[in-house]
Amino acid sequence: xxxxxxxxxxxxxxxxxxxxxxxxxxxxxxxxxxxxxxxxxxxxxxxxxxxxxxxxxxxxxxxxxxxxxxxxxxxxxxxxxxxxxxxxxxxxxxxxxxxxxxxxxxxxxxxxxxxxxxxxxxxxxxxxxxxxxxxxxxxxxxxxxxxxxxxxxxxxxxxxxxxxxxxxxxxxxxxxxxx
Amino acid sequence: xxxxxxxxxxxxxxxxxxxxxxxxxxxxxxxxxxxxxxxxxxxxxxxxxxxxxxxxxxxxxxxxxxxxxxxxxxxxxxxxxxxxxxxxxxxxxxxxxxxxxxxxxxxxxxxxxxxxxxxxxxxxxxxxxxxxxxxxxxxxxxxxxxxxxxxxxxxxxxxxxxxxxxxxxxxxxxxxxxxxxxxxxxxxxxxxxxxxxxxxxxxxxxxxxxxxxxxxxxxxxxxxxxxxxxxxxxxxxxxxxxxxxxxxx
Amino acid sequence: xxxxxxxxxxxxxxxxxxxxxxxxxxxxxxxxxxxxxxxxxxxxxxxxxxxxxxxxxxxxxxxxxxxxxxxxxxxxxxxxxxxxxxxxxxxxxxxxxxxxxxxxxxxxxxxxxxxxxxxxxxxxxxxxxxxxxxxxxxxxxxxxxxxxxxxxxxxxxxxxxxxxxxxxxxxxxxxxxxxxxxxxxxxxxxxxxxxxxxxxxxxxxxxxxxxxxxxxxxxxxxxxxxxxxxxxxxxxxxxxxxxxxxxxxxxxxxxxxxxxxxxxxxxxxxxxxxxxxxxxxxxxxxxxxxxxxxxxxxxxxxxxxxxxxxxxxxxxxxxxxxxxxxxxxxxxxxxxxxxxxxxxxxxxxxxxxxxx
Numbered sequence: 045x046x047x048x049x050x051x052x053x054x055x056x057x058x059x060x061x062x063x064x065x066x067x068x069x070x071x072x073x074x075x076x077x078x079x080x081x082x083x084x085x086x087x088x089x090x091x092x093x094x095x096x097x098x099x100x101x102x103x104x105x106x107x108x109x110x111x112x113x114x115x116x117x118x119x120x121x122x123x124x125x126x127x128x129x130x131x132x133x134x135x136x137x138x139x140x141x142x143x144x145x146x147x148x149x150x151x152x153x154x155x156x157x158x159x160x161x162x163x164x165x166x167x168x169x170x171x172x173x174x175x176x177x178x179x180x181x182x183x184x185x186x187x188x189x190x191x192x193x194x195x196x197x198x199x200x201x202x203x204x205x206x207x208x209x210x211x212x213x214x215x216x217x218x219x220x221x222x223x
Numbered sequence: 224x225x226x227x228x229x230x231x232x233x234x235x236x237x238x239x240x241x242x243x244x245x246x247x248x249x250x251x252x253x254x255x256x257x258x259x260x261x262x263x264x265x266x267x268x269x270x271x272x273x274x275x276x277x278x279x280x281x282x283x284x285x286x287x288x289x290x291x292x293x294x295x296x297x298x299x300x301x302x303x304x305x306x307x308x309x310x311x312x313x314x315x316x317x318x319x320x321x322x323x324x325x326x327x328x329x330x331x332x333x334x335x336x337x338x339x340x341x342x343x344x345x346x347x348x349x350x351x352x353x354x355x356x357x358x359x360x361x362x363x364x365x366x367x368x369x370x371x372x373x374x375x376x377x378x379x380x381x382x383x384x385x386x387x388x389x390x391x392x393x394x395x396x397x398x399x400x401x402x403x404x405x406x407x408x409x410x411x412x413x414x415x416x417x418x419x420x421x422x423x424x425x426x427x428x429x430x431x432x433x434x435x436x437x438x439x440x441x442x443x444x445x446x447x448x449x450x451x452x453x454x455x456x457x458x459x460x461x462x463x464x465x466x467x468x469x470x471x472x
Numbered sequence: 473x474x475x476x477x478x479x480x481x482x483x484x485x486x487x488x489x490x491x492x493x494x495x496x497x498x499x500x501x502x503x504x505x506x507x508x509x510x511x512x513x514x515x516x517x518x519x520x521x522x523x524x525x526x527x528x529x530x531x532x533x534x535x536x537x538x539x540x541x542x543x544x545x546x547x548x549x550x551x552x553x554x555x556x557x558x559x560x561x562x563x564x565x566x567x568x569x570x571x572x573x574x575x576x577x578x579x580x581x582x583x584x585x586x587x588x589x590x591x592x593x594x595x596x597x598x599x600x601x602x603x604x605x606x607x608x609x610x611x612x613x614x615x616x617x618x619x620x621x622x623x624x625x626x627x628x629x630x631x632x633x634x635x636x637x638x639x640x641x642x643x644x645x646x647x648x649x650x651x652x653x654x655x656x657x658x659x660x661x662x663x664x665x666x667x668x669x670x671x672x673x674x675x676x677x678x679x680x681x682x683x684x685x686x687x688x689x690x691x692x693x694x695x696x697x698x699x700x701x702x703x704x705x706x707x708x709x710x711x712x713x714x715x716x717x718x719x720x721x722x723x724x725x726x727x728x729x730x731x732x733x734x735x736x737x738x739x740x741x742x743x744x745x746x747x748x749x750x751x752x753x754x755x756x757x758x759x760x761x762x763x764x765x766x767x768x769x770x771x772x773x774x775x776x777x778x779x780x781x782x783x784x785x786x787x788x789x790x791x792x793x794x795x796x797x798x799x800x801x802x803x804x805x806x807x808x809x810x811x812x813x814x815x816x817x818x819x820x821x822x823x824x825x826x827x828x
Contacts, residue, residue, distance in 0.1 A: 064478075071651045079648060102735070106644065109813060264672070266673065268542060278684075284678060285671070285672065285678060286678055287682075288537075289681065289682035289684055290537070291537075291561065298535070301537060302541065305495065306544075306670055310671075326527050330531065
């Protein structure tokens with residue numbers, strides 16, 4: 045098993061953060077993981093991305109030419125990463141921000157209205173958790189319970205009341221995936 | 224028999240290499256005496272410069288570290304921050320402190336490092352053979368200013384004590400000289416106060432010593448002392464520049 | 473099983489230093505390693521240590537010099553342009569025989585260059601970037617686990633020889649996250665620092681730390697003494713990793729991030745039936761010259777391919793080691809670009825087809 049994911053979006057959409065969530069959950073489940081952020085001038089334009097690898101073997105190269113999945117939260121990210129997605133791979137598309145459909149026919153597309161769901165839940169900030177749910181459901185590389193436990197651990201003390209909102213966002217993301 | 228004078232324990236027995244009439248040896252002695260009188264010889268680290276005083280570590284009777292040119296205040300910071308109980312001083316000339324090491328001295332003073340800097344200002348580069356220093360007076364000849372320092376080309380001499388005194392971290396700055404006994408005693412008092420304020424944890428302390436360099440000035444020692452009082456002291460006023468240290472001990 | 477924790481590279485390096493007994497850090501901000509001083513400013517005071525943000529890299533390395541001269545485990549970190557400024561201090565540390573650790577999270581150069589990962593400072597690190605004849609043990613981690621292990625070893629190596637040690641990472645190692653296990657490294661038995669200038673405290677003699685040896689004969693003798701230490705470092709500290717070299721026709725040679733890229737390329741090529749191996753120097757100085765020379769003499773080895781994030785600097789050392797016994801090829805990206813697996817595969821395949 046080897047998942048090579050590129051997650052991309054505007055700063056503030058939480059792509060770096062759910063990338064870290066994937067890596068942390070991977071460690072929790074005993075996988076080899078790596079998380080590499082884009083940093084530097086490319087971030088100035090407002091678009092950030094990170095590369096996450098989840099595997100049961102030695103990782104080797106932490107950057108990938110052709111990811112097995114792309115998670116794109118905005119239009120420039122789809123335009124940039126759709127062409128490099130590996131044939132047979134999956135594109136997770138935030139359909140709230142991206143009106144286009146994935147043009148390629150050799151890949152699978154999962155459309156997730158992250159921002160609409162987040163707004164209905166009452167917090168625009170949890171759009172990334174919706175996407176995380178969709179990723180976990182569609183790829184099945186990580187257990188739902190691992191992420192749930194992580195959400196509980198992420199928000200403690202005064203932030204504990206954020207747990208239900210994030211759990212709800214995560215589960216609505218799972219529900220977006222049809223098999 | 225009564226001993227009425229003996230060499231300070233603050234200096235080793237190594238013969239000094241300084242030229243006749245040079246001020247370095249006198250200032251070394253004053254520092255040694257002050258450290259001895261304050262009982263600091265066992266708990267002092269001296270930071271030596273590059274320049275004529277490059278061998279100072281072989282003269283002071285305390286632990287010493289030889290720094291790169293101009294970096295003594297940074298080296299002193301490394302020692303003092305990790306050994307706050309020790310007395311730490313830098314001994315620097317005008318090329319070291321007022322030219323290549325300006326960033327280090329300004330920022331050590333800015334941070335209020337609890338160290339003492341003894342600054343020997345002789346208005347010339349001694350070790351390298353009489354080149355122009357940042358403190359060389361207007362019109363004063365140097366091997367790199369053969370017609371005398373020209374402000375249009377080389378700017379004006381820098382008054383370090385005044386400049387550093389603008390910084391909050393500096394609690395004490397005095398300019399002294401060592402051309403006669405009363406002034407030498409005054410210089411010793413200043414050095415003592417600087418060390419006392421350091422050990423009281425008050426902040427950065429600075430003593431600028433106007434010091435003769437007969438060799439590179441091309442003068443007899445007495446003539447050099449006279450020239451120092453007439454010309455240097457006129458541009459670099461003697462006395463306390465700043466003292467916010469309050470009472471110690 | 474020991475607990476695996478996920479860490480960011482720069483922070484892991486800083487934490488490893490604290491765990492190794494580093495009690496003071498002096499530095500100046502520069503991308504891509506700012507998380508090191510930031511972490512140190514937060515955590516060192518809690519560990520009873522000292523953090524100072526210096527006015528410049530020059531001041532920072534001289535603060536390290538002062539702390540090291542007074543007997544304290546000290547370090548600084550920077551990235552390429554800042555490391556250039558520190559060269560004066562590194563030369564003085566060697567000359568005055570002081571232990572210290574310098575971390576270089578390399579970025580593209582020359583000059584201001586880029587802030588992306590690079591290995592353009594290989595020459596500077598392994599040849600002695602400052603004045604004088606000198607060497608510094610140079611450790612090049614390829615994973616975060618190795619980075620934290622080497623950080624801890626670095627202080628011991630520095631203390632063993634009273635010589636600065638450089639940890640040469642690249643921007644990717646500094647910025648990435650990976651799981652690590654905090655292992656207790658076997659500490660070395662180290663000589664007491666009787667030479668330290670920390671105040672006499674009752675000692676009858678003065679300690680004077682200096683790199684000045686004014687007489688030519690005296691200075692030569694000093695250099696010869698240092699040279700005996702370099703010989704000991706060469707004899708005792710050389711490290712490298714080998715993967716699948718036992719039957720390799722082509723041996724890839726790479727360090728740091730490119731070694732990871734080369735490893736993946738090697739595994740892909742193996743799956744296609746090519747006998748490819750990898751030799752990864754962990755110490756860039758001392759360089760595993762003897763081992764590479766030995767491999768070059770083996771009949772199954774037909775060629776070497778050196779992969780770097782520069783225009784071919786370690787290549788010189790590989791060539792010196794191979795000494796003409798086998799062809800040595802090069803593939804590199806520079807200025808902040810990281811070689812792609814596919815590029816290394818193509819370069820390797822080309823060589824393999826030539827030697828068939």
